Amino acid sequence: MAASSNRLISLQYPTMGATVVTKSSPVLVVGPPGGDDAIVHLTSSFDRSAVPLGVTVLLLFDRSIPEPAEIIRAALSEALAHYCPVAGRLAAEGELLRIEGAAGVLFVAASAGYALADVAVPLLGGLVARYPGGICRRADPLLLVQVTEFACGGFAVAATWNHVLADGEGMAQLLGAVGELARGASPAPSVRPLRADDGSLPRLPHSMIAAQKRALSCVFNRDLALLGVTVPAGLIGSVRAEFDAAGLGDPCTVFEAVAAVLWQCRTRAAIVSGSDDAPVALSFSANVRRLVGARPGYYGNCMVVQSMTATRGAVAHGTAADVARMIRRAKERVPDLLLAPGAGGAGTAAEHGVAPLYNTLVVSSWRNLGLEAVDFGGGRPARVTWQVEETVVPCCVVCPPDKDGVGVMSACVRPEHADAFLAELAALADLKSCT
Structure with a gap:
């Protein structure tokens, strides 16, 4: 590898x-x-x-x-x-x-x-x-x-x-x-576990719960190619540097850069029908433990799904840094999901229409969760990854990084689009290495 x-x-x-x-x-x-x-x-x-x-x-x-x-x-x-x-x-x-x-x-x-x-x-x-x-x-x-x-x-x-x-x-x-x-590090776990909700977690509106459940309850799809890719460190660094050069706020995160690269390359490769005005969507999960004040040791569910839509042209033809800025704006609106139904991300269905199922990409990040720190006695894992044989709507899981970049397991394109998707990723990596 x-x-x-x-x-x-x-x-x-x-x-x-x-x-x-x-x-x-x-x-x-x-x-x-x-x-x-x-x-x-x-x-x-x-x-x-x-x-x-x-x-x-x-x-x-x-x-x-x-x-x-x-x-x-x-x-x-x-x-x-x-x-x-x-x-x-x-x-x-x-x-x-x-x-x-x-x-x-x-x-x-x-x-x-x-x-x-x-x-x-x-x-x-x-x-x-x-x-x-x-x-x-x-x-x-x-x-x-x-x-x-x-x-x-x-x-x-x-x-x-x-x-x-x-x-x-x-x-x-x-x-x-x-x-x-x-x-044998201790006779009991160093973090005292808590599973039951003691009422400290916020109560979301019923309409928001239904929307979140719909976002997670997708039909199983066996017609997607399972691919393992590494988004190179050099490419990630180039996207982050271009994002930061505009001086519009906090530095670009690794997740924002990687998600932008995946969404742009997939849109170019797989969304080939219709015009550049066709809607495309990105959904990503957000861990909100810190945001809602979950008690230390709570190991139940404490995440929301943020969704955003844009046009195919905006995602396919802008720079990866431009796409990362769209994702940043959607992340900034995650707190709105906890307050009121209907809060959208960076772009709404009303603005861009409802994206068809295959025009939607779901990205989850397993970085910074602690999986890379698990140690059974021989040290931390050499690799952390996701595995699935039957998957939901087109999705990617961003895994903890290694020395070469960030590993991604994806089931986000049909087999006939797999070569084009990989070619777009390789071309973008080559382009950024020359700039």
């Missing part, structure tokens, strides 16, 4: 042949005897906005630890004494959901017949335990964990969870606690 600072790395997702991963039979991991299995009522606006989709984070470690599957399984059991709801199951309570019981977390130990250095997008699927069809039924475990040992001594930890249980930062907190216990 090595590359120069201006080279874009891409790996397409072909159909897999025979499996090269051997998995043990799944077992249920429960907490120590006598643990608390109190009912958690999912009454917050953020929990009510969540949908039962399976989400997978995959941590790849290049430094070995003794018997990683057994160490992590034991540490997970210890962690469940503090994170009891993670072992529970969903149940209905009228129109609301609750978590009850402590039936356990599904755990799979596995071994791969190849080295960590050989891991590429086509091989990621075998490293993950999944919910059938990607939808989590109420009787299913809220968390599935697979630990895979590689032939080289490295290992992978895949956590697949029901999004109703937690958002990305919440899952990073849980995995960090399992890591602390696996290392």
Whole structure:
């Protein structure tokens, strides 16, 4: 996976042949005897906005630890004494959901017949335990964990969870606690976990909850190419420098630059029908814990989805820095989502029309959540990534950076547009490296 600072790395997702991963039979991991299995009522606006989709984070470690599957399984059991709801199951309570019981977390130990250095997008699927069809039924475990040992001594930890249980930062907190216990760093997690909403989180309007739920409840689409790319550090730096040169406010963030590059290149490559006046949309999730004053240790859902629309011409023909400024304006309006229904981003449907489903790109960022800091005893992960076989509307997940740039897992174009999308990314990287 090595590359120069201006080279874009891409790996397409072909159909897999025979499996090269051997998995043990799944077992249920429960907490120590006598643990608390109190009912958690999912009454917050953020929990009510969540949908039962399976989400997978995959941590790849290049430094070995003794018997990683057994160490992590034991540490997970210890962690469940503090994170009891993670072992529970969903149940209905009228129109609301609750978590009850402590039936356990599904755990799979596995071994791969190849080295960590050989891991590429086509091989990621075998490293993950999944919910059938990607939808989590109420009787299913809220968390599935697979630990895979590689032939080289490295290992992978895949956590697949029901999004109703937690958002990305919440899952990073849980995995960090399992890591602390696996290392023997302390007898209990250093962050005291809190799952139930104590009424301190804001109550969003019903119309806003419905809008957020619609944004997350997208039809599954198997007709998208799964691609792994690295947006080079040089390209990101060039976009940020051009943005900052205008002196219009705070410096451009890495997320703004990467999202702008992805949206612009995808629009140029995939939105080829219609005129430059056709509407295109971008949606992104925003972690609002700090904004709403969530209590330390809260690991439930605390995110909103911001959406913005623009014309194809504005996104395709402006500079990437111009597109980043559109995204900045939308980010600045995130607090409005907490106050009143109908608050839009940088551009509204009334101005630009409603974008068709394929003209919409969803971008999520897993940077700065704590996933890159998880340590089970051999150090931090060499790579953090997202894995999916069946995805929602066109989407990209921005992963923690490495020395070459920022990794992105994407399922954002149909197969017939994949080469054009990669070509646009490469051309933009080459252009910025020459300026």
